[in-house]
Amino acid sequence: MNSRNRITILLLQAAPYLLFLAILLVFGSLSDRFLSLANFTNIVIQAAPVAILAIGMTFVLLTAEIDLSVGAVMYLTGCILGLYLGGVPWPIGLMVVLVASALLGAVNGALVAYLGITSFIATLGTLFIGRGIAMSVSNTASVYFPEAITSLNRATVFGIPSAIVAVAVVFVIAWVLLQQTPFGRQVYAVGQDRDAATKAGLPARRIVFFCFVISGALAGMAGFVSSTQIGAITASYGLQAEFSAIAAAVLGGTSLFGGRGGVKGALFGALLIQTAANGLVIINANPYIYPLVTAGIIFIAVAVDGLRSHMLERLERRFIRPWEIA
Amino acid sequence: MLVSEAVSRRAEREAGRSRWKAAARFILSEYLVLALCVLYTLVMIPFVPEIATVEVWQNILSDMMPLLIVCLGQTIVLIIAGIDLSVTAIISLASVVGASIMTQSDGYLSGPLAAPAAMAAMLLVGAGIGLLNGLSITRLNMPAFMVTLATTNFFGGSAIWYTTFHSTTTSIYDLPDMFISIGDRDIAGIPIAVVIAVAAALIVHGVLAYTILGRWLYAVGKNPRTAYVSGVPVRTTILSAFILSGMLAALASIVYTARLQTGTPILGERILLDVIGAVVIGGTSLFGGKGKVIWTVFGVLFLVLIDTTLKLLGASLFVIYVIKGSVILAAALLDTLRTRYLGVR
C-alpha cells in the first residue's frame, strides 16, 4: 500500500509535465508549424512577462501570502517609464522602474508584515490605488514608449532575443537567491511554519517584507519587458496579470499555503500556459475557447495538487506501530 | 453576535473609568460603519447638496440592491473562511443564459412562462457553478481561491462564447416586459428590486441567525475540526455556502439584467472589488466564523454612498479607485487593530 501511494504521488507530481506533453502532442499533430524552433522562440518571448511576474509571485506564495497588486505595479511603473523617462537611456529607465516597483512592493510588505493586514485585502487595496494613480498620471490615454525602449525587443545578445535573456537573468538570480542564500532557505522555513521559524529565531516579518519587495521589483521588470514588446500601454494594461502569475506559479507546483514550490515551476507554468495559447492560435481555434482552455488547465493542475497534498498528509501521519508501515 | 457582545461586555466592565473606553466601545461596535455613513453624508452636504434629496437616496438605494445581493452570498462564504471569486462570472453567464431563453427575438421560450423559466434557469446556473466550486473544495481538497479563480475564468469565457450563438453582437436584447419590470416597476411605491434584495437579506439573515445551517456555517468557519468531531456535516455545510453564494449571485444577475434590459456577458466583470470591499468594510473577517447580514448592509451602503457622491461631483475614475482602495485598506487596518485589541486582553 505504501509503495502504491508513493507511485501515485509520483504520478500526481508528474501530472503537469504529462499535461505539457499532451499539449505538445495534440497541437503538434494538428499543425506542422507548431513544433518548430521559431515557434518555440516565439512562445518563450511571449511568455516572458508572465514568467517574470510568476517568479516574483513565487516568493510571496512561498511565504503563504499573496500579491494581487502586480498588474497595477506594471501599469504604474510603465506610465512612469513612458511619460517621464522618454529621453533617458534605457538602463537608467530600467533602474528607475525597478526602484519604483520595489518601493511599491515595500508598501505591500509593510502593510502585510508589519501592520498585520491580510495580504489578500492589503494588495487588493493597493491594486486599486496603484491603478488609480497610474490612470491619473496618464489621463488613461495610451502611453507610448520611445524607440530606444521598443527597439530592445529586437535586440539580441549572442543571437538570443532580449526577452529570453531577461527571463534567463531573472530566473538565474531568483534561483540563486532562493536556493543558494540563507535568505532563500529561510523563506521556505517561514512559509512552512511561521511559528516554528520565529521560535527558531528567524526574522519572519522581515523575510515576508522582502518577498513583497522582490515581487514588486519583478512586476516592474515584467512590465518593462512587456513594454518593449507592445510599444504602448493603455488603461487595461496589466489587468488580471496577477491571476496569470498566480496560475503560472501554482501550475508549476507552488502551493498557496506556503513553503512548497520554486522558480523553476513558475517558469514552467508560464510556458505551459503560453504554449497552450499559442497552439490554439496556430491551429486557428475559435478564439472564444482560449479562456476556457486556460482555465481548464489551471483547474486540472490545482485538482492534482489538492489530491497530492491530501495523500502526503496521510503519509505524514505518525504511527505507533511503525514496523507495519516502513 | 458573539464577538461584538463579548466586546461590549468587556467594555461594560471597564466603563466609567475614562471616557476613551466609551469611545473604544463605539468604535468596536458594529454600528461604526453606519455612523461613518451618517458622518460622511453630513460632511458632503455643502459640496453636493443633492445628497440631501429624496431622488439621490432613491438612487443610492437602488444602486445598493444588486450589489447587496451578491455581497450576501460572499458574506456566507467568508463566514466559512472561504472566498468566492466566481460571482462575477456567475452574474455574467446567468445574464446571457436567462436572456437567451426569454428574448423575444428568437429566444428559446416565448409567452408568459418565458420570464419565470428564464429566471429559474439563471438561478440554476448560479446553483450549478456553486455546486461545482463546493465539490471541488470538499472532494478534491482544492483551495477555494484557486477553484473559484479557475471557474471564474472558465465561465466568464463561456458567457462570452455563449452569447455568440444567440446574438450577432455581444449582448442579448428584447427581453419580455414582465422581466424588465423587475428593473423599473414598483410595488406599493417600493421598487421591485428593493423588495427582492430586502427579501434576500431577510432570508439570509434568517438562515444565519435562526437556523441549524446557520449555526453550522459559523461553527465550520470558527473551527472545522471541532465542528467535524461534534457531528457537523462539514462538507455539506461548505457545499451549501457555495451554492447559496452562487444562487445569490444569480439573483443579483436578474436584477442587473432587468435594469439594463439586456443580457451581457461582461455584466459582472468589474464588480469583484466592490463585492469583497463592501463585505470587508462591513467587518466580516476573511478568516471565517465572523460576519452578519447587517454588517454587510452597512458596508454596501458605505461603498455606494462614496461612489454616488463622487459620481455627483464628476470625480474622475482614478479618484474613485484611489479612494475606494484606501477605504478598504483603512477598514482592514481597523479590523486588524480590533482583533489585536480583543486578542491582547
Add this chain to the structure above:
Amino acid sequence: MNTTRRQFTIGALMAAAAGTTPMLVQAQSGKTIAVLFDGLYSEFWVAGMQIIKDEMKKRGYAVLEGISDKDDSKQFEQVRAMIARKVDGIIIVQTDSKAVIPAIRAANRANIPMVHFNRPPAESDAYSVAVVADNQTIAREAVLHSCRTAKQAGGKFKAAILIGNLGDPNAIQRRDGFQEAVSQFSDTIEVVARIPTEWNSDKAFAGLTNALQANPDINFLFTSSDFLIPQITQALKSANKWAPIGDPKHVIFTGFDGFPTAYELMEQKYMDACGVQNLFFETKLAIDAIIQMQEGKKPEKVLLDPGFAITQANMMEKREEMWGYTLLKQKKSG
C-alpha cells in the same frame, strides 16, 4: 489606549479625506453638462473628451465627467446620478449598444437631452441623437485604395484584419467595410487571419504575432483602430516585415481613425491608407445637437460624419481635415 486613538484618527481622516478632495471639482452654478465615456483608451477618446469639454466651457457650461470603465451597469448608475444632479444634457459613449437603452429612457423621462458620441445605440423607441461616422463607407474606401495598390503591384496577397470589440457596432461596420472591399478583389487578396482584439492592445499584439507565426506570408493588413499601431509596429518589426512602401518586404497597411501616429506613418511611407473620422466635425455635431435639444428641437436620431479616406495619393490636400495631423501640428508648434 493608543490603539483606540489611532482608530479614531483613522475614522476622522477617512471622513476628512473624502470630504476635502471633491472641493477641487466643485462646479459653479449655471448650466451643466455631463460627459460620460466608457473609457479613454485611445487618443481618439482623449482628444474627443478634451474638445467637448473645452467647447462646452467656452459656451458657459460646467462640465461633469464620468468614466464607466466598460461597465454598463456602472454607466447606468452614472446617468441616474446625473439626472438627479439635474444636468442640462448628457453626452455619452456606451460600451454596449443595447444596454444603454434603459439609460436613454431614464433621460427621456427626466426630459434631459442625450447625445451618443461616435457610438450609436441599438434601435429602440427611446429618443436620443447619435453622432456617428459612416464607418463602413470610410473603411471600405480606405481599404479599396490599398486593394488597388495591391493589384497594381501584382501577385497574390494574404490579408489579416484586426477586429475590434464585437459588441461595438462601429467595429462591426469597419469589419464589414473591409469585407466589402476585399471581396471585390478576391482574385488578388485572400483573408487568412481575422484577429479579435476586443479593443485590447495586449490581445492585439499577441494575436498578430501568432498570426504572423502561423502565416509568415501575410502582406496586407487592416486595423480597425489606429490605437493599435504601436503593437502592430512591434509585431511587424519582430517578424522582420516592417518596411516602407517600395521595399519588397512592405506589408500594405490600412489604418482607421486618423490618429497622429497614423499621419506620421503615412508621411514615412509605412502606411498606405487610413480611414479618417472627422473628430472636430463629430464633436461639433454633438454639441450642436445637445443645444438644439435643449431649445426643444428634435434633431435626426442619427447624425452622420461622412469622414474620408486619406491615401498616399491625396495626402497633401486632405491632411488639413485629419484631426491627427492637426494635433501633431499643434504639438510641434506649442
Add this chain to the structure above:
Amino acid sequence: MKTNQRADQPLLSVEGITKSFFGVRVLHGVSFELWPGEALGLVGENGSGKSTSMNILGGVHQPDGGRMSLAGQLYAPQSPREAGRAGIAFIHQELNLFPNLSIEENLFITDFPKRGGVPFIDRGWVRKRARELLAEVDLDLPPTRLVGNLAQGERQLVEIAKALHADAKVLILDEPTTSLTRREVERLFAIVNRLKSRGVGIIFISHALEDVMHVCERVTVLRDGAVVGTDLRERLNVPAIISMMVGRSIDAIFPERSTKPREEVALRVRGLTQRGVANDVSFDIRAGEVVGLSGLMGSGRSELARLIFGLDPIESGTIEVAGTRLMRPTPKASMAAGLAFLTEDRRNEGLLMDASIVDNIGLTFLKRFRVGPGFVGGKALNTTAGELARMVHLSTDRVQDTLAKHLSGGNQQKVVIAKWLLRRPKVFILDEPTRGIDVGAKQEVYRIINRLVEEGGAVFLISSEIEEVMGLSDRILTINKGEITGSFERSGFDREAILAAAMAPVGPKREATA
C-alpha cells in the same frame, strides 16, 4: 564503573527545584546530578513531574525555588534559546524540523555559513560539516535529502545532529524510542553510547523501562513532583523501578457508585485493525459500566478512541453500539448510534473557542431544537444549555454571552462534557477528561461520570493517570503499541500488575537485549 571514576564536578546539578502552577505545587524540590559521559534515565508516571523538570532545564519555564548549575556555573535560562546557547539541547517528541527543507538546511537554518564577502551559502562547507554531523549520528543519508522524506527515527537523528552542531553538553531526549522501529532504537542507542564517550551528558526520559535499563548508567525515579530514588542500573531491575514509580496510593477520592453494570452490551468492538495504529482489538463495555484504558505515552490509547468514534479510517473489524453495527463509522454515524467522544485536544477539536457556551453545547444536537423547516428554537436551546451548565456546575450562568476562550480549563472541560451530555449518549468515550484541570473540577468530572453510569450509560475512560482509571473503572484494559495487553477486574486491580501489562512487549519479536 565509569560513573564512579568521575570527573571532579558534575556536568549539571539540579538542587531542590520547586515549581507551582496556578497555586498547585507540581515540583517539591527535585534534585539530581548529571556527570559528563553518563546517561541518566528519568522515569516516573505521567504527572510525576518529569516534563516540568525538563521544561525548567530547557528554559521553557523558570523555577520558583532551588538552583541549577552547569559545569560549575550558575545556570538559570530565561528562554529555550538561552538554554540552547548554554549547551543544553532538548529534543522533544514533536520534532522541530522543516520537512520542506533538506537535512543540511535544517541543520544550519539559523546560521548558514556564508562564503567570504558574498552572501551565498558556502555549500561546500555546509555539505562537509553536515556529512560529519550525520556520520556522528550514524545517519548514512545524503545531506541533500528532504527531511519530509525521512522516517521518524531518521528525523530524530537529524535533531540530534543539530544539537551536536550547537555543541551541546547536555542532551535531553524525551520519549525518543516510542515512535521508532526496533532497528532504529538500536541505532539510537549506539549513538547515545558514542556521545557518552565524548563526554556529553544525556538525560533519557522514557516509559520504556527496558530501553532505560539498556542505555542508562543511573536511573532517577520521580513521583508526585519529587525524586523517590536514584540508583545505579546494576542495583535496579524493571519490577523494582515500577514499584518505586507507583509507591502507595495517596489521597485521590473517588465518589462511590451505587449501581452495578448491567447485562446488556453497550459497545462491542471486534477485531479492530488499522495498519500502523491498532491490531485486532476486541472488547465489550456493558451498560452502566466504566471501562478504563490504561497505556503509556504512544501506546495508541487515543488513536483507538478515534478509530471507534469514526475519526480515522479502519481497515477491518466491527463496532456495535447497543446492538447496532456501525457500517461506515464517521462521527455523525457514531453519534447517531449513541456514541459521544470527549477529545484530549480540547483547544483544537473540543471547543469553538470564539463561540459562546450555548453555541458550543448546542453544536452536537441542534436538530433536537428544530422548529419548522430547519430553524433552531433559540429559547429552548438556551434553556437546555442553561440546565446542562448548572448540571455540570459551570462557574457562570451567562451561557449566551460568555465565550469559551474566556473560561478556565476546568470550566471549558465542563462545557465539552455538557455538549455531549446533550445527546444523552449510550457510550461516552472520555479521552483524558481531567487533563489540565484543577482538583475541584476533577471531582466534578468524576461525579458526572458516576451519574452518567448510574443512569445506564457506558463509559470508556482513557487516562494517563492510573489512579484515576483505578478509582473509577469497573474493569481496566491495558494497551501497548495498539494491542490490548491485559484485562483486570475491579477486584483484581493492582497497580504494579497493570503497569507491567501496559509495558508488556508487543509487535515483532524483539531481539534479545543484553
